[in-house]
Amino acid sequence: MLIHICCSVDNLYFLKKAKEAFAHEKIVGFFYNPNIHPYSEYLLRLEDVKRTCEMLGIELLEGDYELEKFLDKAKGKELLGEKSERCFECFDLRLEASALKAFELGEEKFTTTLLTSPKKDPNQLIAKGQHIAQRHNLEFVVFRNDNFEHFKSELDLNLQALARENELYRQNYCGCQFALKIQKESQNRSPFELYSPLKRQILPASIEERTQIFRTLDAAKKDANKPFLAQKTIATYRLLNGGVWLSKNSNPLNCCILARSKSKAKVRINDLRWVFSQRLSVLVGYSQRDETLFLTLEGLNTLMAKNYDNLKELNLNPLNYEEELSLRALVSGSESINPIIVLEERIEKTLFVEIKSVFQEEKVFYLL
Secondary structure, three states: OEEEEOOHHHHHHHHHHHHHHOOOOOOEEEEOOOOEOOHHHHHHHHHHHHHHHHHHOOEEEEOOOOHHHHHHHHOOOOOOOOOOHHHHHHHHHHHHHHHHHHHHHOOOEEEEHHHHOOOOOHHHHHHHHHHHHHHOOOEEOOOOHHHHHHHHHHHHHHHHHHHHHOOOOOOOOOOEHHHHHHHHHHOOOOOHHHOOOOOOOOOOOOHHHHHHHHHHHHHOOOOOOOOOEEEEEEEEEEEEEEEEEOOOOOOOOOEEEOOOOOOEEEEEEOOOEEEEEOOOOEEEEEOOOOOOEEEEHHHHHHHHOOOOOOHHHHHHOOOOHHHHHHHHHHHHOOOOOOOEEEEOOOOOOOEEEEEEEEEEEEEEEEEO
């Protein structure tokens, strides 16, 4: 039997039950989820599914990551919610590919761990799965009637507990970018998962940070003193865009806007003054009318013991997030949110500054 797998949280419990119900059959897992976006989230979920399949001794096959196929299916349905026609089209894409893979392998049955998802309509899935199975002369396996209801009831009680016990990655959205946007909008929150930093940093509450955490956890799984997976709520930050200009219509200057610099409508700073700070031992630019502070690249190198030749090099090989926070703490205090901007060199002219940023609470994984 081939089992289409969507994520580890659903996967572990479902596969355990499938192995019990079909003890004498070989079970093959198939990870085909072109709906998951961004690709880093896809890879994170795939890595975790590999771990659970390894725990259970189940072979796992990976399908192609065909995002364009999903986008074609979702066209015109982007604004629909969960359990909508968009989800139905997504089921069609994934279950069709699963049926074709089962047929290719010579399997007679297939099913999907999507049946365990609280965000999906099982009746939709069953109808779609049975229709596709009939076309390919296969059986779509469902834990039917009383058994299925018992399975779902048991699932609701044990799914998250089992995931915590086995330290699995518990995602906070189904995987589809459209559902994520709708979910975040309903919470009046920004979809941090869809933002990619131009400075190539690994940011708090990012998919890249989660990947690092779970790789560290997996690498240490056999250690006697392995860390423990926990969660906490943090106040984190994203810079959406920003820049510095010599005039409203000029090209932006090379600059680096430090983490936790709050939003600023395009403001004119015409009283910029540069002073040598005795406390910091570097030049600092400030205005009596605006709270934005400026450093030169030379000043950053001095304060952070770096040796950047220019801002292009800094932005290609940036300070990490913690270093930016350390620099902020040195210059204006760890709790500050005033803009701090690094320029290539001291500029005496009028400057225009604009910043768009977001501060937001996020629940994150960490290791104890």
